[in-house]
Amino acid sequence: MHRMQDFGETIFAEMTQRALAADAVNLGQGFPDADGPSAVLEAAVDAIRAGRNQYPPSTGFPDLREAVSEHQRRFRGVEVDPVTQVMATAGATEAIATTILALCEQGDEVVTFEPYYDSYAASIALAGAVRRTSVLRFPDFTVDETSLRAAFSERTRLVLLNTPHNPTGKVFSRTEMDLIAALAREHDAVVVTDEVYEHLVYDAEHIAMASLPGMADRTLTISSAGKTFATTGWKIGWITGPAELITAVRTVKQFVTFSGGAPFQPAIATGLRLPDTFFAELRDVMRARRDLLVDGLREIGLPVAVPSGGYFVVADCSAWGPDGLTVCRELPAKAGVAAVPVSAFHDDPAAGATLVRFAFCKQPAVITEGIDRLRRTF
Ligand code: PMP
Ligand code: GLN
Secondary structure, rough: OHOOOOOOOHHHHHHHHHHHOOOOOOOOOOOOOOOOOOOOHHHHHHHHOOOOOOOOOOOHHHHHHHHHHHHHHHHHHOOOOOOOOOEEEEEHHHHHHHHHHHHHOOOOEEEEOOOHHHHHHHHHHHHHEEEEEOOOOOOOOOOHHHHHHHHHOOOOOOOOOOOOOOOOOOOOHHHHHHHHHHHHHHHHOOOEEEOOOOOOOOOOOOOOHHHOOOOOEEEEEOOOEHHHHOOOOOEEEEEOOOHHHHHHHHHHOOOOOOOOOOHHHHHHHHHHHOOHHHHHHHHHHHHHHHHHHHHHHHHHHHOOOOOOOOEEEEOOOOHOOOOHHHHHHHHHHHHOOEEHHHHHHOOOOOOOOOOOOOEEOHHHHHHHHHHHHHHHHH
Protein backbone atom coordinates (compact mmCIF):
# COMPACT_ATOMS: atom_id res chain seq x y z
CA MET A 1 0.00 0.00 0.00
CA HIS A 2 1.45 3.31 -1.11
CA ARG A 3 0.61 5.21 2.11
CA MET A 4 2.43 2.62 4.22
CA GLN A 5 5.44 2.00 1.98
CA ASP A 6 7.87 3.59 4.46
CA PHE A 7 6.78 1.29 7.28
CA GLY A 8 8.23 -2.20 7.69
CA GLU A 9 8.45 -4.34 10.80
CA THR A 10 8.41 -2.27 14.00
CA ILE A 11 11.71 -1.70 15.76
CA PHE A 12 10.28 -3.39 18.88
CA ALA A 13 9.44 -6.59 17.00
CA GLU A 14 12.88 -6.67 15.37
CA MET A 15 14.82 -6.13 18.59
CA THR A 16 12.69 -8.59 20.60
CA GLN A 17 13.32 -11.25 17.92
CA ARG A 18 17.06 -10.58 18.14
CA ALA A 19 16.86 -10.75 21.93
CA LEU A 20 15.09 -14.13 21.82
CA ALA A 21 17.50 -15.53 19.22
CA ALA A 22 20.53 -14.55 21.34
CA ASP A 23 18.91 -15.33 24.71
CA ALA A 24 19.65 -11.70 25.58
CA VAL A 25 18.43 -9.59 28.48
CA ASN A 26 15.64 -7.61 26.82
CA LEU A 27 16.01 -3.95 27.71
CA GLY A 28 14.46 -3.11 24.32
CA GLN A 29 10.68 -3.47 24.06
CA GLY A 30 8.92 -1.72 26.94
CA PHE A 31 6.90 -4.34 28.77
CA PRO A 32 7.12 -5.35 32.44
CA ASP A 33 8.56 -8.78 33.24
CA ALA A 34 6.34 -9.36 36.30
CA ASP A 35 2.62 -9.27 36.97
CA GLY A 36 0.86 -6.24 38.37
CA PRO A 37 -1.57 -6.03 41.31
CA SER A 38 -3.29 -9.32 42.14
CA ALA A 39 -6.62 -7.53 42.75
CA VAL A 40 -6.67 -6.62 39.06
CA LEU A 41 -5.71 -10.11 37.89
CA GLU A 42 -8.32 -11.71 40.17
CA ALA A 43 -10.99 -9.31 38.94
CA ALA A 44 -10.36 -10.47 35.35
CA VAL A 45 -10.69 -14.12 36.38
CA ASP A 46 -13.88 -13.28 38.27
CA ALA A 47 -15.26 -11.44 35.24
CA ILE A 48 -14.60 -14.43 32.97
CA ARG A 49 -16.31 -16.73 35.48
CA ALA A 50 -19.21 -14.29 35.74
CA GLY A 51 -19.74 -14.61 31.99
CA ARG A 52 -18.56 -11.19 30.85
CA ASN A 53 -17.25 -12.74 27.67
CA GLN A 54 -19.36 -11.22 24.89
CA TYR A 55 -19.05 -7.94 23.00
CA PRO A 56 -19.00 -4.89 25.25
CA PRO A 57 -20.70 -1.74 23.87
CA SER A 58 -18.31 -0.07 21.42
CA THR A 59 -17.66 2.73 23.92
CA GLY A 60 -16.85 0.17 26.64
CA PHE A 61 -18.72 -1.28 29.61
CA PRO A 62 -20.27 1.37 31.91
CA ASP A 63 -18.20 0.23 34.92
CA LEU A 64 -14.93 0.97 33.08
CA ARG A 65 -16.21 4.32 31.79
CA GLU A 66 -17.31 5.32 35.28
CA ALA A 67 -13.93 4.30 36.74
CA VAL A 68 -12.10 6.34 34.07
CA SER A 69 -14.28 9.36 34.85
CA GLU A 70 -13.56 9.00 38.61
CA HIS A 71 -9.83 8.61 37.85
CA GLN A 72 -9.78 11.83 35.79
CA ARG A 73 -11.45 13.71 38.64
CA ARG A 74 -9.25 12.15 41.34
CA PHE A 75 -5.86 12.54 39.67
CA ARG A 76 -6.32 15.34 37.12
CA GLY A 77 -9.13 17.48 38.52
CA VAL A 78 -10.95 17.12 35.19
CA GLU A 79 -14.69 16.35 34.95
CA VAL A 80 -15.84 14.02 32.17
CA ASP A 81 -19.30 12.54 31.73
CA PRO A 82 -18.88 8.73 31.72
CA VAL A 83 -21.67 8.31 29.15
CA THR A 84 -20.71 10.84 26.48
CA GLN A 85 -17.10 11.82 27.20
CA VAL A 86 -15.31 8.51 27.76
CA MET A 87 -14.68 5.59 25.42
CA ALA A 88 -12.70 2.40 25.78
CA THR A 89 -10.19 1.39 23.10
CA ALA A 90 -7.96 -1.55 22.25
CA GLY A 91 -4.98 0.01 24.00
CA ALA A 92 -3.63 3.49 23.44
CA THR A 93 -2.48 2.33 20.00
CA GLU A 94 -6.05 2.03 18.71
CA ALA A 95 -6.96 5.28 20.45
CA ILE A 96 -4.18 7.13 18.60
CA ALA A 97 -4.98 5.61 15.20
CA THR A 98 -8.75 6.05 15.40
CA THR A 99 -8.44 9.60 16.70
CA ILE A 100 -6.23 10.66 13.81
CA LEU A 101 -8.41 8.81 11.28
CA ALA A 102 -11.52 10.45 12.70
CA LEU A 103 -10.25 14.02 12.87
CA CYS A 104 -7.90 14.43 9.89
CA GLU A 105 -8.79 14.91 6.25
CA GLN A 106 -6.27 14.14 3.50
CA GLY A 107 -3.51 16.75 3.67
CA ASP A 108 -4.32 18.03 7.15
CA GLU A 109 -1.24 18.59 9.27
CA VAL A 110 -0.42 17.04 12.62
CA VAL A 111 2.19 18.77 14.77
CA THR A 112 4.22 16.44 16.96
CA PHE A 113 7.63 16.17 18.57
CA GLU A 114 10.61 14.07 17.48
CA PRO A 115 11.58 11.55 18.65
CA TYR A 116 8.00 10.18 18.65
CA TYR A 117 6.40 6.87 19.54
CA ASP A 118 6.50 4.80 16.36
CA SER A 119 2.75 4.47 15.82
CA TYR A 120 2.36 8.25 15.47
CA ALA A 121 3.98 8.47 12.05
CA ALA A 122 2.20 5.34 10.84
CA SER A 123 -1.23 6.52 12.02
CA ILE A 124 -0.75 9.96 10.47
CA ALA A 125 0.26 8.28 7.18
CA LEU A 126 -2.77 5.93 7.32
CA ALA A 127 -5.04 8.97 7.52
CA GLY A 128 -3.30 10.61 4.54
CA ALA A 129 -2.32 13.45 6.86
CA VAL A 130 1.07 15.16 7.04
CA ARG A 131 3.33 15.25 10.09
CA ARG A 132 5.15 18.41 11.03
CA THR A 133 7.71 17.88 13.77
CA SER A 134 9.77 19.83 16.25
CA VAL A 135 12.92 18.07 17.46
CA LEU A 136 13.69 17.50 21.16
CA ARG A 137 17.48 17.26 21.53
CA PHE A 138 19.62 15.16 23.87
CA PRO A 139 20.36 15.50 26.74
CA ASP A 140 17.70 18.02 27.95
CA PHE A 141 15.03 17.45 25.29
CA THR A 142 13.61 20.93 25.93
CA VAL A 143 11.01 22.32 23.52
CA ASP A 144 12.52 24.70 20.96
CA GLU A 145 9.93 27.46 20.65
CA THR A 146 11.11 28.65 17.24
CA SER A 147 10.91 25.23 15.65
CA LEU A 148 7.58 24.47 17.34
CA ARG A 149 6.06 27.71 16.03
CA ALA A 150 7.41 26.91 12.56
CA ALA A 151 5.68 23.50 12.62
CA PHE A 152 2.24 25.16 12.80
CA SER A 153 0.43 26.42 9.69
CA GLU A 154 -3.08 27.13 8.44
CA ARG A 155 -3.36 23.37 7.68
CA THR A 156 -2.69 22.34 11.31
CA ARG A 157 -5.55 20.16 12.53
CA LEU A 158 -4.04 18.31 15.49
CA VAL A 159 -1.20 18.55 17.96
CA LEU A 160 -0.09 15.09 19.09
CA LEU A 161 1.62 15.31 22.45
CA ASN A 162 3.10 12.60 24.66
CA THR A 163 3.91 13.35 28.30
CA PRO A 164 5.64 11.59 30.04
CA HIS A 165 7.45 10.95 26.79
CA ASN A 166 8.61 7.80 25.06
CA PRO A 167 11.52 7.36 24.35
CA THR A 168 13.15 10.26 26.21
CA GLY A 169 11.47 10.10 29.65
CA LYS A 170 10.84 13.82 29.41
CA VAL A 171 7.92 15.24 31.39
CA PHE A 172 6.76 18.45 29.68
CA SER A 173 7.07 21.48 31.98
CA ARG A 174 4.26 23.90 32.73
CA THR A 175 5.88 26.56 30.53
CA GLU A 176 6.13 24.10 27.65
CA MET A 177 2.54 22.95 28.14
CA ASP A 178 1.33 26.57 28.21
CA LEU A 179 3.17 27.29 24.96
CA ILE A 180 1.67 24.23 23.23
CA ALA A 181 -1.80 25.16 24.52
CA ALA A 182 -1.44 28.76 23.30
CA LEU A 183 -0.32 27.64 19.83
CA ALA A 184 -3.17 25.12 19.62
CA ARG A 185 -5.68 27.85 20.47
CA GLU A 186 -4.09 30.31 18.05
CA HIS A 187 -4.38 27.77 15.20
CA ASP A 188 -7.72 26.35 16.34
CA ALA A 189 -6.16 22.88 16.61
CA VAL A 190 -7.28 19.93 18.73
CA VAL A 191 -4.64 18.57 21.13
CA VAL A 192 -4.39 14.79 21.34
CA THR A 193 -2.39 13.93 24.41
CA ASP A 194 -0.95 10.48 25.04
CA GLU A 195 -0.54 10.05 28.80
CA VAL A 196 0.04 6.29 29.05
CA TYR A 197 2.91 6.90 31.51
CA GLU A 198 0.85 9.31 33.66
CA HIS A 199 1.51 7.33 36.87
CA LEU A 200 5.22 6.88 36.17
CA VAL A 201 6.54 10.31 37.09
CA TYR A 202 9.61 10.42 39.33
CA ASP A 203 10.82 13.91 39.98
CA ALA A 204 8.51 16.19 38.08
CA GLU A 205 4.83 17.04 38.03
CA HIS A 206 2.62 15.45 35.38
CA ILE A 207 0.44 18.16 33.90
CA ALA A 208 -2.62 17.01 31.99
CA MET A 209 -3.32 19.21 28.95
CA ALA A 210 -7.08 18.97 29.64
CA SER A 211 -6.52 20.55 33.07
CA LEU A 212 -5.07 23.78 31.61
CA PRO A 213 -7.44 26.78 31.40
CA GLY A 214 -9.59 26.67 28.29
CA MET A 215 -8.12 23.41 27.02
CA ALA A 216 -10.71 20.79 28.06
CA ASP A 217 -12.88 21.82 25.08
CA ARG A 218 -10.19 21.06 22.52
CA THR A 219 -8.26 18.18 24.11
CA LEU A 220 -8.63 14.42 23.68
CA THR A 221 -6.74 12.61 26.42
CA ILE A 222 -5.53 9.08 25.76
CA SER A 223 -4.31 6.66 28.38
CA SER A 224 -4.01 2.93 28.87
CA ALA A 225 -3.84 0.26 31.53
CA GLY A 226 -0.77 -1.49 30.17
CA LYS A 227 1.88 0.55 31.98
CA THR A 228 0.02 1.32 35.19
CA PHE A 229 -1.14 -2.24 35.91
CA ALA A 230 1.55 -4.23 34.06
CA THR A 231 -1.04 -5.59 31.64
CA THR A 232 0.37 -4.56 28.25
CA GLY A 233 -1.11 -7.68 26.59
CA TRP A 234 -4.65 -6.89 27.69
CA LYS A 235 -4.82 -3.83 25.46
CA ILE A 236 -7.30 -1.79 27.47
CA GLY A 237 -7.06 1.91 26.72
CA TRP A 238 -9.40 4.88 26.83
CA ILE A 239 -10.04 8.36 25.48
CA THR A 240 -11.69 11.23 27.33
CA GLY A 241 -12.74 14.62 26.00
CA PRO A 242 -15.52 16.69 24.42
CA ALA A 243 -18.58 14.61 23.51
CA GLU A 244 -18.63 15.59 19.82
CA LEU A 245 -14.98 14.58 19.35
CA ILE A 246 -15.53 11.29 21.22
CA THR A 247 -18.51 10.57 18.95
CA ALA A 248 -16.35 11.18 15.88
CA VAL A 249 -13.68 8.76 17.13
CA ARG A 250 -16.29 6.17 18.11
CA THR A 251 -17.66 6.21 14.58
CA VAL A 252 -14.25 5.09 13.30
CA LYS A 253 -13.65 2.61 16.12
CA GLN A 254 -16.93 0.84 15.34
CA PHE A 255 -15.43 -0.34 12.06
CA VAL A 256 -11.90 -1.05 13.29
CA THR A 257 -12.52 -3.36 16.27
CA PHE A 258 -16.05 -2.32 17.33
CA SER A 259 -15.06 -3.35 20.88
CA GLY A 260 -12.75 -5.74 22.73
CA GLY A 261 -11.24 -7.04 25.95
CA ALA A 262 -14.60 -7.75 27.67
CA PRO A 263 -13.47 -9.33 30.98
CA PHE A 264 -10.44 -7.06 31.20
CA GLN A 265 -12.55 -3.92 31.23
CA PRO A 266 -14.11 -4.47 34.70
CA ALA A 267 -10.70 -5.66 35.93
CA ILE A 268 -9.12 -2.37 34.90
CA ALA A 269 -12.05 -0.52 36.51
CA THR A 270 -10.95 -2.25 39.74
CA GLY A 271 -7.37 -1.13 39.13
CA LEU A 272 -8.30 2.50 38.50
CA ARG A 273 -10.07 2.52 41.88
CA LEU A 274 -7.10 1.16 43.87
CA PRO A 275 -6.05 3.36 46.79
CA ASP A 276 -3.43 6.10 46.45
CA THR A 277 -0.85 3.85 48.11
CA PHE A 278 -0.83 1.55 45.06
CA PHE A 279 0.04 4.42 42.71
CA ALA A 280 2.66 5.84 45.10
CA GLU A 281 4.36 2.44 45.51
CA LEU A 282 4.40 1.87 41.76
CA ARG A 283 6.16 5.19 41.31
CA ASP A 284 8.70 4.47 44.07
CA VAL A 285 9.51 1.00 42.75
CA MET A 286 10.00 2.34 39.22
CA ARG A 287 12.08 5.28 40.43
CA ALA A 288 14.47 2.86 42.14
CA ARG A 289 14.77 0.88 38.90
CA ARG A 290 15.42 4.03 36.94
CA ASP A 291 18.23 4.91 39.36
CA LEU A 292 19.70 1.41 39.09
CA LEU A 293 19.84 1.60 35.31
CA VAL A 294 21.05 5.23 35.17
CA ASP A 295 23.84 4.53 37.68
CA GLY A 296 24.87 1.36 35.85
CA LEU A 297 25.04 3.02 32.42
CA ARG A 298 27.00 5.94 33.87
CA GLU A 299 29.48 3.58 35.52
CA ILE A 300 30.13 2.01 32.14
CA GLY A 301 30.93 5.52 30.95
CA LEU A 302 27.89 6.40 28.84
CA PRO A 303 26.46 9.95 28.78
CA VAL A 304 22.88 9.53 30.00
CA ALA A 305 19.76 11.75 30.05
CA VAL A 306 18.10 11.09 33.42
CA PRO A 307 14.39 10.54 32.68
CA SER A 308 11.79 12.29 34.86
CA GLY A 309 9.12 9.79 33.87
CA GLY A 310 8.23 6.71 31.83
CA TYR A 311 9.98 3.39 31.29
CA PHE A 312 13.18 4.33 29.46
CA VAL A 313 16.66 5.83 29.71
CA VAL A 314 18.35 7.31 26.64
CA ALA A 315 22.15 7.10 26.48
CA ASP A 316 24.71 8.22 23.91
CA CYS A 317 26.41 5.05 22.65
CA SER A 318 28.76 6.64 20.12
CA ALA A 319 31.65 4.89 21.91
CA TRP A 320 30.18 1.51 20.94
CA GLY A 321 29.73 1.83 17.19
CA PRO A 322 29.02 4.11 14.22
CA ASP A 323 25.33 4.62 15.05
CA GLY A 324 22.57 3.42 17.37
CA LEU A 325 20.91 1.13 14.81
CA THR A 326 24.15 -0.73 14.13
CA VAL A 327 24.88 -0.92 17.86
CA CYS A 328 21.40 -2.31 18.63
CA ARG A 329 21.52 -4.85 15.81
CA GLU A 330 24.83 -6.19 17.13
CA LEU A 331 24.20 -5.85 20.86
CA PRO A 332 22.14 -9.05 21.51
CA ALA A 333 24.73 -11.40 19.97
CA LYS A 334 27.76 -9.36 21.10
CA ALA A 335 26.76 -8.48 24.68
CA GLY A 336 23.64 -10.52 25.40
CA VAL A 337 21.55 -7.37 25.84
CA ALA A 338 18.81 -5.88 23.63
CA ALA A 339 18.01 -2.16 23.34
CA VAL A 340 16.32 0.13 20.80
CA PRO A 341 17.92 2.85 18.62
CA VAL A 342 16.37 6.29 19.10
CA SER A 343 16.80 6.98 15.36
CA ALA A 344 13.78 4.68 14.84
CA PHE A 345 11.65 7.41 16.47
CA HIS A 346 12.86 10.18 14.15
CA ASP A 347 11.94 11.36 10.67
CA ASP A 348 15.56 12.24 10.04
CA PRO A 349 17.72 9.21 10.93
CA ALA A 350 20.63 11.60 11.50
CA ALA A 351 18.76 13.07 14.49
CA GLY A 352 19.48 11.02 17.57
CA ALA A 353 21.81 8.88 15.44
CA THR A 354 24.05 7.73 18.29
CA LEU A 355 21.34 7.48 20.93
CA VAL A 356 20.07 4.20 22.36
CA ARG A 357 17.00 3.58 24.54
CA PHE A 358 17.19 1.11 27.45
CA ALA A 359 14.05 -0.04 29.34
CA PHE A 360 13.98 -0.26 33.14
CA CYS A 361 10.48 -1.78 33.54
CA LYS A 362 12.27 -5.01 34.47
CA GLN A 363 13.16 -6.84 37.69
CA PRO A 364 16.19 -5.30 39.47
CA ALA A 365 18.13 -8.57 39.01
CA VAL A 366 17.48 -8.38 35.25
CA ILE A 367 18.67 -4.76 35.05
CA THR A 368 21.79 -5.66 37.05
CA GLU A 369 22.48 -8.65 34.80
CA GLY A 370 22.12 -6.42 31.74
CA ILE A 371 24.56 -3.87 33.16
CA ASP A 372 27.03 -6.62 34.10
CA ARG A 373 26.93 -8.01 30.58
CA LEU A 374 27.52 -4.56 29.07
CA ARG A 375 30.39 -3.90 31.48
CA ARG A 376 32.06 -7.18 30.49
CA THR A 377 31.68 -6.37 26.78
CA PHE A 378 32.69 -2.70 26.62
N1 PMP B 1 1.91 5.52 23.51
C1 PMP B 1 3.14 5.41 24.03
C2 PMP B 1 3.93 6.64 24.28
C3 PMP B 1 3.66 4.15 24.33
O1 PMP B 1 4.89 4.04 24.83
C4 PMP B 1 2.88 3.00 24.09
C5 PMP B 1 3.37 1.60 24.33
N2 PMP B 1 4.27 1.44 25.24
C6 PMP B 1 1.61 3.17 23.55
C7 PMP B 1 1.16 4.45 23.26
C8 PMP B 1 0.74 2.01 23.25
O2 PMP B 1 -0.02 1.65 24.32
P1 PMP B 1 -0.94 0.36 24.31
O3 PMP B 1 -0.06 -0.80 24.59
O4 PMP B 1 -1.94 0.60 25.37
O5 PMP B 1 -1.56 0.25 22.95
N1 GLN C 1 5.40 0.78 23.68
C1 GLN C 1 6.41 -0.23 23.76
C2 GLN C 1 7.78 0.41 23.68
O1 GLN C 1 7.90 1.59 23.44
C3 GLN C 1 6.31 -1.23 22.64
C4 GLN C 1 4.98 -1.53 22.11
C5 GLN C 1 5.07 -2.34 20.83
O2 GLN C 1 5.82 -3.31 20.73
N2 GLN C 1 4.35 -1.94 19.85
O3 GLN C 1 8.74 -0.29 23.83
